[in-house]
Amino acid sequence: MADNSKLWYLENFNMFKGLDTPSMEKLNTISSMQTISKNQPIYFAKEPSNSIFFLKKGRVKLTRTSPEGKELIIALVSPGEIFGELGVIDDGERTDYAYTTDESLICAISTNDFKEFISKNPELNLKVTKHIGFKLRKYSKRIEDLIFKDAPQRVISFILNFAVEHGKKIGDELFIKPFMKHQEIAELTACSRQTVNAVLTDLRDKGIINFDRRKLIVLNEEKLKSLLPQ
Numbered sequence: 001m002a003d004n005s006k007l008w009y010l011e012n013f014n015m016f017k018g019l020d021t022p023s024m025e026k027l028n029t030i031s032s033m034q035t036i037s038k039n040q041p042i043y044f045a046k047e048p049s050n051s052i053f054f055l056k057k058g059r060v061k062l063t064r065t066s067p068e069g070k071e072l073i074i075a076l077v078s079p080g081e082i083f084g085e086l087g088v089i090d091d092g093e094r095t096d097y098a099y100t101t102d103e104s105l106i107c108a109i110s111t112n113d114f115k116e117f118i119s120k121n122p123e124l125n126l127k128v129t130k131h132i133g134f135k136l137r138k139y140s141k142r143i144e145d146l147i148f149k150d151a152p153q154r155v156i157s158f159i160l161n162f163a164v165e166h167g168k169k170i171g172d173e174l175f176i177k178p179f180m181k182h183q184e185i186a187e188l189t190a191c192s193r194q195t196v197n198a199v200l201t202d203l204r205d206k207g208i209i210n211f212d213r214r215k216l217i218v219l220n221e222e223k224l225k226s227l228l229p230q
Contacts, residue, residue, distance in 0.1 A: 005033075006028055006031065006033045006107070007024060007025070007028045009033065009056045009105070009107065010024065010027055010028060010031065010054075010107065011024060013054055013080060014080065015082070015124070015127055015128070015131065016124070018123065019121065019124065023117075023121060023124075026117065027109075027117065030109055030110065030113040030114075030117065031107050031108065031109045032107070032108050032109075033056075033105065033106070033107045033108075034105075034106060034108070035103065035104070035105050035106075036058075036100050036103070036104050036105075036106055037100070037103050038100055038101065038102055038103050039099065039100060039101065040099060040100050041097070041098070041099045042060065042084075042098040042099055042100065042106065043084065043094055043097070043098050044094070044097055045064070045065070045093070045094055045095055045096055045097050046093045046094065047093060047094050048091075048093060048094075049084065049086065049087030049090065049091065049092065049093065049094050049111060050087065050110060050111050050112075051084060051087070051108045051109065051110060051111060052082065052083075052084050052085050052087060052088065052108070052109050052110075052111055052114050053082065053083050053084045053098075053106050053107065053108050053109075054081075054082055054106070054107040054108075054109075055077050055078070055079055055080070055081055055082075055083065055104060055105075055106055055107075056079055056080075056104075056105040056106070056107065057079055057103075057104060057105040058079070058100055058101075058102040058103055058104025058105060058106075059076060059077065059078060059079075059100070059101045059102045059104065060076070060077040060083060060098055060099065060100055060101065060104060060106075061073060061075075061076055061077075061098070061099055061100075061101050062074050062075040062076075062077065062083060062096045062097070062098050063096060063097045063098075063099075064095060064096050064097070065097075072190075073184075073187045073188050074096060074139065074142070075139075075188075076101075076180070076184060076188065077098075078166060082131065083098060084098065085128070085131070085132060085135070086132065086135075087111040088111065088114065088115060088118075088128060088132065089132060091111075141161075142188075145157050145158075145189075146190055148229075149228075149229070151189070151190075151191035151192075151195045152195065152198075152199050153227075153228060153229070154189040154190065154191060155185065155189050155191065155195065155196055155199040155200070156199065156203070156224065156227050156228055157228055158185060158188060158189050159185075159200075159203075159209070159216070159218075159224070160218075160221070160224050160225060160228070162176065162180070162216075163176055163216065163218045163221070164221075167216075167218065172219075172220075172221070173217055173218060173219055174217065174218040174221060175215065175216075175217055176215060176216040176217075176218075177214060177215040177216075178214055178215065179211060179212075179213070179214060179215050179216040182196045182197055182200070183196075203224070206223075207219060207220065208220050208223050208224050208227075209224070
């Protein structure tokens with residue numbers, strides 16, 4: 001991919017907004033961009049955390065394997081998001097697997113190069129630190145949901161969080177496009193696809209959400225929140 005195209009993609013990541021031209025040119029120099037086809041691995045657990053990734057197009061699934069050998073999805077990465085970034089604070093081995101679920105355009109930067117780069121950009125360093133803290137809190141929240149909420153509540157909690165994080169506010173409604181497959185939601189909430197279908201259909205019948213294969217609309221965010229334990 002031409003350097004100009006790579007630089008354009010980097011400039012359009014929110015995390016890099018506000019960097020001056022020399023900094024962006026340096027970032028362009030230390031990064032690489034590639035297209036990876038669907039259902040291909042990006043990294044494996046127990047590998048060194050030696051790269052950080054920025055997703056421009058497509059979708060990436062992060063998983064862990066339980067002691068019993070069961071695959072557990074810990075996150076789905078959408079365009080504009082970072083993954084593999086915990087290597088910035090932990091030089092140990094990766095604990096998860098990453099692979100594409102769609103054809104994806106991914107930018108990769110050496111962890112050491114990225115650490116050196118952000119050390120010279122205090123504002124970006126702060127952004128990265130805040131982002132990692134947010135990511136860790138998000139993982140902690142997911143674990144709490146799995147422990148303390150029943151299956152329907154886990155689906156509702158996921159829908160609410162997903163809408164707030166990825167949705168576009170139009171009036172009192174939240175629009176999310178593209179939406180996720182019901183099987184993906186089931187895997188992320190540790191319940192059956194049938195449960196996901198039943199919960200979403202019930203919420204639609206009550207006028208709280210609307211959805212199809214391409215989009216989700218939260219019609220009443222406050223009502224959705226009221227269905228969860230306080």
